[in-house]
Structures are given as C-alpha cells and as structure tokens.
Amino acid sequence: MESTMNELGSNAASVLDIDPKTSVGGGVEDVYGEDFATEDQLITPWTVSVASGYSLLRDPRHNKGLAFTEKERDAHYLSGLLPPVVLSQQLQEKKLMNSIRQYQLPIQKYMAMMELEERNERLFYKLLIDNVEELLPVVYTPTVGEACQKYGSIFRRPQGLYISLKEKGRVLDVLKNWPERSIQVIVVTDGERILGLGDLGCQGMGIPVGKLSLYTALGGIRPSACLPITIDVGTNNEKLLNDEFYIGLKQRRATGQEYSELLHEFMSAVKQCYGEKVLIQFEDFANHNAFELLAKYRTSHLVFNDDIQGTASVVLSGVVSALKVLGGSLADHKFLFLGAGEAGTGIAELIALEMSKRTNTPLEECRKRIYLVDSKGLIVKSRFESLQHFKQPWAHDHEPVKTLLEAVNALKPTVLIGASGMGKTFTKEVVEAMSSFNERPLIMALSNPTSQAECTAEEAYSWSKGKAIFASGSPFDPVEYEGKVFVPGQGNNAYIFPGFGLGVVMSGAIRVHDDMLLAASEALAEQVTDAEYEKGLIYPPFSKIRKISAEIAAKVAAKAYELGLASRLPRPANLVKYAESCMYSPVYRNYR
Ligand SMILES: O=C([O-])CC(=O)C(=O)O
Numbered sequence: 001m002e003s004t005m006n007e008l009g010s011n012a013a014s015v016l017d018i019d020p021k022t023s024v025g026g027g028v029e030d031v032y033g034e035d036f037a038t039e040d041q042l043i044t045p046w047t048v049s050v051a052s053g054y055s056l057l058r059d060p061r062h063n064k065g066l067a068f069t070e071k072e073r074d075a076h077y078l079s080g081l082l083p084p085v086v087l088s089q090q091l092q093e094k095k096l097m098n099s100i101r102q103y104q105l106p107i108q109k110y111m112a113m114m115e116l117e118e119r120n121e122r123l124f125y126k127l128l129i130d131n132v133e134e135l136l137p138v139v140y141t142p143t144v145g146e147a148c149q150k151y152g153s154i155f156r157r158p159q160g161l162y163i164s165l166k167e168k169g170r171v172l173d174v175l176k177n178w179p180e181r182s183i184q185v186i187v188v189t190d191g192e193r194i195l196g197l198g199d200l201g202c203q204g205m206g207i208p209v210g211k212l213s214l215y216t217a218l219g220g221i222r223p224s225a226c227l228p229i230t231i232d233v234g235t236n237n238e239k240l241l242n243d244e245f246y247i248g249l250k251q252r253r254a255t256g257q258e259y260s261e262l263l264h265e266f267m268s269a270v271k272q273c274y275g276e277k278v279l280i281q282f283e284d285f286a287n288h289n290a291f292e293l294l295a296k297y298r299t300s301h302l303v304f305n306d307d308i309q310g311t312a313s314v315v316l317s318g319v320v321s322a323l324k325v326l327g328g329s330l331a332d333h334k335f336l337f338l339g340a341g342e343a344g345t346g347i348a349e350l351i352a353l354e355m356s357k358r359t360n361t362p363l364e365e366c367r368k369r370i371y372l373v374d375s376k377g378l379i380v381k382s383r384f385e386s387l388q389h390f391k392q393p394w395a396h397d398h399e400p401v402k403t404l405l406e407a408v409n410a411l412k413p414t415v416l417i418g419a420s421g422m423g424k425t426f427t428k429e430v431v432e433a434m435s436s437f438n439e440r441p442l443i444m445a446l447s448n449p450t451s452q453a454e455c456t457a458e459e460a461y462s463w464s465k466g467k468a469i470f471a472s473g474s475p476f477d478p479v480e481y482e483g484k485v486f487v488p489g490q491g492n493n494a495y496i497f498p499g500f501g502l503g504v505v506m507s508g509a510i511r512v513h514d515d516m517l518l519a520a521s522e523a524l525a526e527q528v529t530d531a532e533y534e535k536g537l538i539y540p541p542f543s544k545i546r547k548i549s550a551e552i553a554a555k556v557a558a559k560a561y562e563l564g565l566a567s568r569l570p571r572p573a574n575l576v577k578y579a580e581s582c583m584y585s586p587v588y589r590n591y592r
C-alpha cells in the first residue's frame with residue numbers, strides 16, 4: 001500500500017516538480033497516532049510484511065496468477081504452486097473475457113467479475129478499463145441493482161466496512177480495523193434508497209463497492225485509497241426482515257436522534273482517522289436524510305452527494321450539449337420534471353444556477369422556467385405549506401394540476417426529465433404530447449435500474465416518431481426506427497463522480513463548492529465531438545472515459561484553486577497532464 005502511494009506520488013512529483021510529501025495522498029502522516037499515542041491511549045498494532053509463496057497468490061492486490069514470470073516464481077517461492085505456463089496479462093484478459101461472455105445471466109457475469117476482483121485486482125481493473133462499455137452494465141447499473149437485491153445469497157467475502165448500530169460508541173475503532181491508511185475516497189450508503197429499488201438495508205453495500213470500482217477504473221483513484229462503507233441502522237423492507245439469508249440487522253430502521261448520533265459519530269471518526277481531505281460521497285440515502293446530511297456537513301467536511309450533485313452535474317451537461325441540436329440558450333427552454341427528490345431538485349437547482357450565471361438573472365427568476373411534478377401533482381404555490389423544504393423553491397404560481405400528462409399539456413415544456421424512481425411513467429400520451437409541440441423534444445428517463453426507467457429508448461423514439469433526443473440513467477441498446485439507427489445517451493452520474501473525485505483529491509480540496517460541479521458539467525459537455533452530435537449523441541462514449549475524467553478533474557481542480565479551496569501547493573501548471581499522471585494504471589508491476 002505504502003509503495004503504491006510512493007510510486008505514484010514520486011512519479012507525479014518527478015514529472016511535475018512537486019514535493020512528493022504534498023502530492024497525491026493528502027499527506028496525512030501517522031493517521032492512527034501510533035507514534036504520538038500516550039501510554040493510556042489504545043492503538044492498533046498493524047504490521048507490514050512482504051508477501052511471498054502461497055500467501056502472495058492469495059493476495060488479490062499483488063497476485064498475478066499465471067502471469068508471474070520465471071524469475072518472480074523463483075524469487076518469491078512460487079515454484080510448483082503454479083502450472084508451468086507463463087501468460088501475458090493480455091492473454092489472461094482475453095481468456096477471462098471469453099469466459100465472462102459465456103454466461104447467459106448478467107448476475108453470473110457480475111459474480112464472475114467480483115470473484116476476479118477478489119483474486120487478482122489488477123486484472124479486474126484491466127478488464128474493466130479495456131472493456132468499459134461492455135462491463136459497465138455488469139459491475140454497475142442495471143446488474144448491481146439485482147446484485148443488491150440478492151446480496152445475502154451471493155455474499156462470499158466482505159468487500160468494505162459495515163458500521164451498524166451495534167458499533168455505536170466505537171466507530172473509530174471499527175475504522176481502524178480497515179487495513180489501509182491512506183484513504184482518499186469513501187462512498188457511504190445507509191441502503192434506504194438503492195437506485196430506484198427502495199430500501200435494501202445492509203445489502204445496499206453493492207452500491208459503494210460498485211461506485212468505488214468506477215472511481216478506480218474510470219477516474220484512476222488507487223483501489224487501496226477507496227473505502228466502501230455501509231451504515232446499517234436496520235431496514236423497513238419486510239421481505240428482507242423475513243429473509244433467512246439477510247446479512248443486516250433484523251430490526252426496523254432507527255430514525256431521529258439515534259440515527260443522527262450514529263451518523264455524527266461516523267463523520268467525526270472519518271475525519272479523525274483519515275484527515276480533512278478524504279472525500280465522503282453520500283450515496284443512495286433516502287431524501288429526508290440526504291438533504292439534511294449534505295446541508296449539515298458541507299461546511300465542516302469534504303462531502304459530495306452523488307444523487308443530488310453528481311446526477312445534477314451530468315444532466316446539466318447533457319442539456320447544455322443538447323442545445324447544439326435543440327437551438328436556443330438554456331434560458332429559452334422550459335423544463336418539466338417528474339420526481340422532486342434528490343435527483344429532481346438537485347438537477348433543477350443546478351440548471352437554474354447555470355442559467356442565472358449565463359444570463360446574469362437572479363436565481364429565483366431562473367427557477368421559474370423549471371417545474372416539478374411529484375406524486376401529488378404539479379408543485380404549485382397553494383401546496384407550499386405542506387411541501388418538504390427542498391421542494392418549496394419550486395412552488396410556482398399556477399393552478400393545481402394532478403397528473404404528468406396534464407402538466408405537459410398545460411406547460412408545454414421543451415425538456416422532460418424523469419427522476420421519479422418509478423418505471424413506465426412516461427406513457428405514450430406523454431411522449432406524443434411532448435412531440436406534438438416540439439420539433440425535437442429532449443426526454444431524459446433517468447431512474448435506475450432499467451426496470452425503473454420512465455420509458456425505454458425504443459418507446460421514446462417510436463412514440464415521438466424519431467423526433468426525441470433521448471438519454472437514460474441505465475444503458476439502452478441502439479434502436480432502429482423506420483430504417484434509421486438512434487443511439488441513446490446514458491445520463492448517469494458515472495460520467496462525473498470519478499473525474500470529479502480525482503480533481504478534488506489531486507488538488508487537495510477541502511470543501512466541495514457548487515461552482516466545482518458546474519465546472520465538471522462544462523468539462524463533460526466539451527468532450528462531445530461534432531461527429532457525435534451528428535449521431536444525435538449528447539454524451540461522449542464511455543470508451544473515452546479516462547480522458548474525459550482527466551479533463552473533468554483538471555477543470556474541477558482549477559476551480560478549487562481559483563476559489564482558494566485547494567491545499568496542494570504549488571498549483572501544477574498543466575492540470576490535465578497532472579491528472580493523467582496521478583491516474584492508477586492496472587498494468588502489472590515487476591517484482592524484484
Ligand atoms: O447508480 C446509478 O446508476 C446512478 C445513481 O446514483 C442512482 O440511480 O442512484
């Protein structure tokens with residue numbers, strides 16, 4: 001672990017002439033205080049040793065399987081423990097892709113990938129990086145949703161930290177059980193709103209694990225610097241409570257003070273353990289906690305809510321790049337949302353903020369171009385008192401409207417965005433109405449996984465008679481409609497958070513500012529080429545994601561420096577180059 005740290009730090013430093021102590025890693029020394037602990041303080045007696053022989057083969061971080069060379073086999077007591085052949089990493093990759101493609105069910109591919117990660121980490125990332133478009137739907141949405149639902153049954157080895165109510169009062173000790181010290185990114189969930197699948201309790205762990213594997217593959221954060229965490233405060237999912245294979249606490253969710261005390265202890269312990277510069281990404285919390293946690297900790301911790309802020313940034317980017325096809329400026333458009341939770345209000349707010357900056361118009365005025373529909377109908381002034389606080393800014397002067405279809409007809413929006421977590425809600429009538437008054441309606445069905453998408457790509461194209469520009473949260477295959485092939489975009493926060501996190505980490509940012517999200521969004525939109533626009537795409541292909549992440553990271557870091565939030569000084573002159581030099585490579589290293 002330490003060696004990868006130094007390797008990266010000094011490599012980046014020599015390229016860019018930066019003191020390695022202040023470069024990648026945040027430079028938090030003696031994080032557990034072994035050296036300064038007084039005699040009455042408890043410490044963890046961690047040791048570091050060199051792996052060889054059988055234990056080297058069983059260590060996923062260092063195992064290379066059949067790719068160990070003759071020399072390495074001799075030097076590391078591996079002779080006889082492996083069959084004679086020596087394979088290249090390329091050949092191993094080919095073999096594994098062949099075998100993964102044989103599986104019929106996505107969940108089998110998921111399990112094969114997880115087993116690979118537990119066996120040979122670099123090979124896992126090599127596969128994921130080189131075959132990103134094929135494997136993203138396996139390790140991420142939609143398959144990760146199914147994996148979480150079945151997590152109890154498919155559970156083999158723990159892949160992150162579980163902090164449950166049982167650990168209240170000793171969360172810091174639990175963090176110290178994690179073997180890595182230089183943590184840079186934590187993704188944490190409490191499992192209450194996993195994708196659009198609802199409360200999956202402790203089994204939500206699949207999400208932080210999946211998100212962090214994307215941090216590494218797409219954003220180049222070292223695997224050892226990533227820590228997936230699930231906070232288990234119980235579940236209200238009856239099916240799981242009655243499931244003999246459920247892995248979490250069999251009790252209903254703790255709420256109120258009991259909940260916030262555990263979360264507070266966790267947030268304090270993280271800072272104490274890993275320092276000021278660890279990025280904590282909140283993921284798939286239910287609305288009520290998500291907004292509160294972000295508001296509470298954004299001024300004291302380096303926090304980012306992926307569902308509010310990451311989704312907002314990626315959708316804003318899609319809207320901005322769609323303007324090239326739609327015409328007009330952001331402020332010329334009218335937006336209607338189905339869903340007024342984290343994603344819906346988060347996106348709406350970031351669009352309004354960008355509009356406000358572009359037109360020099362007060363934010364409140366810009367919000368008036370944006371309408372939201374929730375389960376009770378259009379959000380309007382007369383509902384103000386009964387609205388949750390995060391919906392209140394969107395209560396406009398308008399008579400009450402009950403359904404989405406009525407709202408579409410009454411408001412005639414140019415952009416329709418689904419962030420409801422409810423599948424099949426963009427009906428034929430809704431899509432037909434959108435295309436009756438728009439030359440090119442922009443329709444985004446963002447809920448995940450595929451089963452929860454507001455409509456499918458095929459529905460959007462056929463019901464709009466090929467007029468719609470369509471993007472979805474989970475991937476859809478290209479669609480042929482009346483002899484023409486339409487390629488849907490994937491408006492998923494996976495475009496943003498890995499590069500965003502890299503930008504935050506490499507600049508040593510200590511807080512996340514909304515302008516950094518706008519910077520990420522602009523950086524992504526700039527990556528769409530003219531040829532891609534011509535195909536109707538509003539996002540670049542995922543096959544270019546490492547380059548895109550470096551560009552996003554550079555823009556995010558530049559903004560952090562500009563705002564005085566970056567602590568890694570001096571500022572590297574070329575931030576894109578610096579980002580690239582910091583990125584983890586999955587190619588095997590040679591052992592002496
Ligand atoms: O995980 C994804 O695919 C996107 C996301 O954050 C969510 O749907 O909650």
Ligand SMILES: [Mg+2]
Nearest residue numbers: 283284306307
């Ligand atoms: Mg999420």
